[in-house]
Amino acid sequence: MDFTSFNILLPASAGILFFIQSYYHLGLYRKLYLHSKKTSKETDTPPLSVILVAKDSASDLRKNLPAILEQDYPEFEVIVIYDQSSDDECEDVLKLFKDKYPNLHHSFIPDSARYISHKKLGITMGIKASHHEWLVFTEPNCRPSSNQWLRKMASNFTPTTDIVLGYSNYEKTKGWFNRKITFDTLLNSMRYLGQAIGGHPYMGCGRNLAYRKSLYYQQKGFASHLNLQRGEDNLFINYAANRKNTRVEASPESIVRITAPHYSKNWHEEKLSYPLTSRLYKGLSHYLMGFETCSRLLFLLMTFVCIVYGILTQIWIVMGIGILLWLLRFIMQIVVFRKTSIAMSERKFYSTLLLFDWMQPLWNFRFKLLQRVTRKEEFMRK
16 A cells, blocks of 8 residues: 555545544533433323332431431332341431331341342342332432432333333542543443433433332343342343333432442442443444444544654645544533533533543453453352
């Protein structure tokens, strides 16, 4: 290949990658921001059951459970299933709350339970104990941002809806690690909620999720992935959701905040489990998200090569095209992230967006590699 062809091919390749990235940012990622501005019509408020599974969560329950029990909603029950195999004070905390909140019910997973994930067993126990058709799921380390959380989720309970996906992210605290995990969670939410808004749901998050009890029985519970420790939310939704039965709630009042982990190990364990469950997803949506990561790295690499090559060969038009494409994408990216961050009450990520743009794909690649070398038994039911 002569230099003339290379001079054309290099910026042309960068241009193609730019248009692919434009599709993701303008066609997919901004959907969450646009959807958050829509006002849900008030519908009936059917009775519902909120289900949590707790393990080593006494302090989290003390902090967050009142915000759930004191929701402004006409009729609901809260069911907490705690893991008796832990050395925690969950039972004592729940007994104290029970005296004040008559709609709180609790039971335990016996420490003799074997051959099934305790998380899935706890959810199954909670569903069977529930008295209502609509089920809302969250976790002990999660706190609704307002007392309208249940009303906002219920505004999507239409006759044709079986699943409602909500937004959740970590509390904002000081430090590099918190910026890292809130950015990663925001980007992943823009992906899977954006796909759901566009009619292609492929996963859900059990920190802010609702579905019908009848759907659970229709799907035979978690039978399709009972051998896995996780998957009670993302795999279940992947198998059960479609464009007609799934809606997204993204209003500011419906946001659920997650207590920021004190140790990075907790977040790492969660990220490690995702590659194992995601490989079982049906449909192409998951692969489209992986393609975004690849095209992003290729685009950044290609524009860098254009700039360096243009300088070394003094072909300034190649360098100029590389700079222009990179600048246009960065402007597009920062506008979409800024609007979404404001809508979701997140950081603006002005100073760290450039860095995280490079690093986030490398995080994912690292966790995929770690998952491959981690013993399979770590992810199996227990």
